[in-house]
Amino acid sequence: MPSLFQPVEFGALTLSNRIVMAPLTRARSNREAIPNALMAEYYAQRAGAGLIISEATGISREGLGWPNAPGLWAEEQVEGWKPVTEAVHGAGGKIVAQLWHMGRLVHPDLGGGQPVSASPTTAPDYAHTYEGKKPYVEAREATKQDIKRIVGDYAAAAKDAIAAGFDGVQVHGANGYLVDQFLRDSSNFRADEYGGSIENRLRFPTEVLEAVGGAIGMDRVGIRFSPNIYSQGVEDSDPIPLFAALAQRLEELRVPWIELREAHQPTSAGAVPTEPVSPAMRPLYSGKIALNSDYDGPSARARMAEGIADAISFGRPFISNPDLVERLRAGAPLAPGDLATFYSGGASGYVDYPTMDEAEAA
């Protein structure tokens, strides 16, 4: 079995190790969703990862409902990302952009109109807005024209990602956002060819992947799912057959890598995970699989040894351990993160976590 420290190919990308930085929204952009120099510093500090997956990045104004999250639909955003990707490359790393449409989770205050989703549904809980939390509003069912436009937005954002210097993209298909809203039977009640059967529920993600692959080459495309957790009101009554069919589809499409947020314990949101889907997907999909959620060094090694994962992605550990790869190599303890600064804006709790050497010197 390969170790975490051996190289691996994710399509066109050769990763120098199998420790992936999971996508982490950190809300440090401005209201126009433009990235900045602070973000370049943050990502460059974490360039030891075999691959950095960027924080979720809006493909359109309509699709972005998180205050101070970045985007990839305007020229200024592309320009803002360039120093970020240059800094990561300068530090020897690789970075892909996570492409995000939040669907029904976009509040009109941010998206500018009634949100779209697979079906007219309302997400549970509260939306984040610049004026604090507000109840979600009911989404309208995406028309065929909406679907065509949104698929086009994904492709345009993927092209913008390459123009901004990213090594590729990851389609955000996880956590109850638009792709997930189409995929699952708790949020997709459509009667047309985009809803109902598994085959129909795969149609939207398939069209997105075909468009993005067509725009930048499928060898630079990955996708993320969260198959076995309830997330923001989205789940499935029968995940195993759905994700087995999805694995076959990803194989046909030649998507070179996927990331699964496959929880093994209750999530921080309290959702209890159902059976893992990766054992059912592995025999049907020959691309690379990165597994995520709640790993540390020993549990990551143990999971790699089971032969399903080609890589392990780490989220929270990368927030508070910029040199996570070196710490895992040394078997050193991991520093805890400060939840209060996860989304707070500013440098504090963002670029000031020390490396092992800096901590020792202090």
Ligand SMILES: Cc1cc2nc3c(=O)[nH]c(=O)nc-3n(C[C@H](O)[C@H](O)[C@H](O)COP(=O)(O)O)c2cc1C
């Ligand atoms: C602060 C924070 C921001 C996150 N932002 C994103 C995101 O932008 N996109 C995404 O797919 N998942 C996001 N997640 C989920 C993480 O990628 C990851 O799945 C989760 O933290 C579990 O992995 P871990 O146990 O290694 O932290 C976020 C999680 C946290 C804690």
